[in-house]
């Protein structure tokens with residue numbers, strides 16, 4: 001049987017690792033990219049394999065198109081490239097007047113251009129197969145904005161436009177494209193926030209707590225799977241209800 005492979009970028013930790021575990025549990029072969037820590041990637045592989053899943057770590061920087069093409073080439077060794085989760089992302093916060101060009105470019109390059117490069121490489125296979133599902137990890141900040149994050153919010157709002165346009169391009173090839181917009185989720189990314197900012201954030205969330213990576217992963221897995229076969233071009237917020 002031709003196994004269905006799902007590529008997850010930035011998969012070694014946080015939301016990416018949670019997504020990889022849920023997808024592997026649904027019997028997808030997960031090809032997860034990592035940039036720096038080989039050990040974390042191997043630890044995740046062992047954890048998933050102990051539960052009977054398949055996880056293939058591949059080193060790749062999403063800002064580099066040849067790396068993205070290499071991920072797809074690797075994935076093809078394990079089956080059909082069926083899914084892609086553009087999860088890799090960074091923050092580099094500052095107020096506009098203090099934000100350097102490097103702060104701006106680093107975030108746009110990783111969060112937006114990275115998704116473009118990885119999608120271009122993977123979508124070729126999905127179009128050929130007339131089957132596929134792409135999920136982009138945006139953010140509530142891309143929907144509502146956030147002071148101190150013009151670079152990050154522009155990248156995440158960009159992913160929303162990217163999702164909607166690509167859904168229109170690929171729909172007729174039976175490739176669906178959707179996005180998830182998480183709110184505040186407990187990961188390394190939000191651990192950098194000050195206690196004061198975290199407290200303020202919790203007050204703005206109707207559920208009065210940060211979310212868990214698994215709570216985002218379940219929605220992503222639903223959008224990848226055929227359970228969501230008639231959902232295309234949607235942005236699903238996973239934020240516990242938020243008013244930024």
Ligand SMILES: NC(=O)c1ccc[n+]([C@@H]2O[C@H](COP(=O)([O-])OP(=O)(O)OC[C@H]3O[C@@H](n4cnc5c(N)ncnc54)[C@H](O)[C@@H]3O)[C@@H](O)[C@H]2O)c1
Pocket residue numbers: 009010011012013014015016033034035036060061062063086087088089090110114137138139140181182183184185186187188189190
């Ligand atoms: N944590 C939150 O509250 C939150 C909220 C909304 C959206 N998100 C988004 O969810 C995604 C995952 O974030 P997280 O919270 O798990 O953060 P995280 O920092 O734990 O994980 C980010 C992952 O991206 C990878 N990455 C960074 N640069 C890369 C590059 N150039 N190439 C390939 N991989 C790269 C990192 O190695 C890491 O594995 C990000 O896109 C983030 O913007 C997070």
